[in-house]
Amino acid sequence: KRAALYGLANSIASRVGAQQVVTSTVVGLLVEQGMATGEISDIGQIIMGSLAEPSDSSAETSLIRLSREKVGEVVAEQPTNYVIPGYLVMFVFFAAAQSAAIIVRERQNNTLERLLSSSVKQETLLGGIFIGTAAKGVIQIVIFWTVGLLAFNMDLGIAPAGVVVLSLLMAIMSAAFGLMLATLVKTERAAGSIGTLAALIMAPLGGCWWPLFILPQWMQGLAKITPHGWANAGFNKLMVFGGDFNSAVPEMLALVVFALVFGIIAVWRFRTSAV
Numbered sequence: 001k002r003a004a005l006y007g008l009a010n011s012i013a014s015r016v017g018a019q020q021v022v023t024s025t026v027v028g029l030l031v032e033q034g035m036a037t038g039e040i041s042d043i044g045q046i047i048m049g050s051l052a053e054p055s056d057s058s059a060e061t062s063l064i065r066l067s068r069e070k071v072g073e074v075v076a077e078q079p080t081n082y083v084i085p086g087y088l089v090m091f092v093f094f095a096a097a098q099s100a101a102i103i104v105r106e107r108q109n110n111t112l113e114r115l116l117s118s119s120v121k122q123e124t125l126l127g128g129i130f131i132g133t134a135a136k137g138v139i140q141i142v143i144f145w146t147v148g149l150l151a152f153n154m155d156l157g158i159a160p161a162g163v164v165v166l167s168l169l170m171a172i173m174s175a176a177f178g179l180m181l182a183t184l185v186k187t188e189r190a191a192g193s194i195g196t197l198a199a200l201i202m203a204p205l206g207g208c209w210w211p212l213f214i215l216p217q218w219m220q221g222l223a224k225i226t227p228h229g230w231a232n233a234g235f236n237k238l239m240v241f242g243g244d245f246n247s248a249v250p251e252m253l254a255l256v257v258f259a260l261v262f263g264i265i266a267v268w269r270f271r272t273s274a275v
Contacts, residue, residue: 085235096174097195103182137171176262183269
């Protein structure tokens with residue numbers, strides 16, 4: 001396609017260039033003749049006539065035809081379609097990261113150890129903590145989408161189911177991260193500090209504060225090292241660019257991978273004592 005366009009452009013340019021050479025030559029000869037004979041006014045009329053547009057009967061067929069057709073009004077994109085999803089991703093992840101401090105506090109108070117000393121199994125305890133954190137994220141998601149739809153006339157695109165699935169995966173991934181963080185730190189203060197730092201670094205890097213599609217390609221690639229970047233890219237496909245459900249499947253799978261990695265580390269490192 002590019003070669004064909006270049007060929008067409010070169011053909012037009014060569015034709016226009018040839019016409020300009022002929023016109024310049026004729027004008028030059030007429031000026032020299034006028035200077036020699038002194039009939040400058042007559043020569044001026046001849047030049048103006050030669051530069052005038054040809055009549056319809058003698059005009060050559062143009063290589064380019066321009067036609068206009070109005071198909072509708074230009075509709076500006078709703079900023080809320082990428083602003084609200086970005087802040088949703090940031091706050092859901094931030095809340096899940098902060099939940100790590102609560103888990104560490106319960107571990108320091110020996111609450112987890114006492115639960116395991118009863119009939120509660122470790123898998124049940126981990127599952128309960130995970131589900132509780134994910135449920136908080138789902139509540140945040142419901143609030144964000146409800147306010148966005150009712151107050152800001154937000155558009156979920158042609159595949160609302162894709163937006164819902166992507167949102168749930170974001171909540172699951174964030175809960176897995178919070179659980180992993182709780183198993184990696186020793187103190188409640190460290191959990192709160194690291195959780196806040198991680199959330200505030202990943203948010204701008206992953207496109208929560210500004211849309212990813214306005215950034216250069218290398219920054220869009222850098223955003224893919226964070227789950228935020230994948231989540232925001234999926235929301236942009238569905239809510240800004242009019243993509244269908246299948247268009248956001250790669251982003252959904254990426255969030256699943258992040259959730260699995262965080263979950264495996266959490267199970268491996270989980271301990272009930274503060275030591």
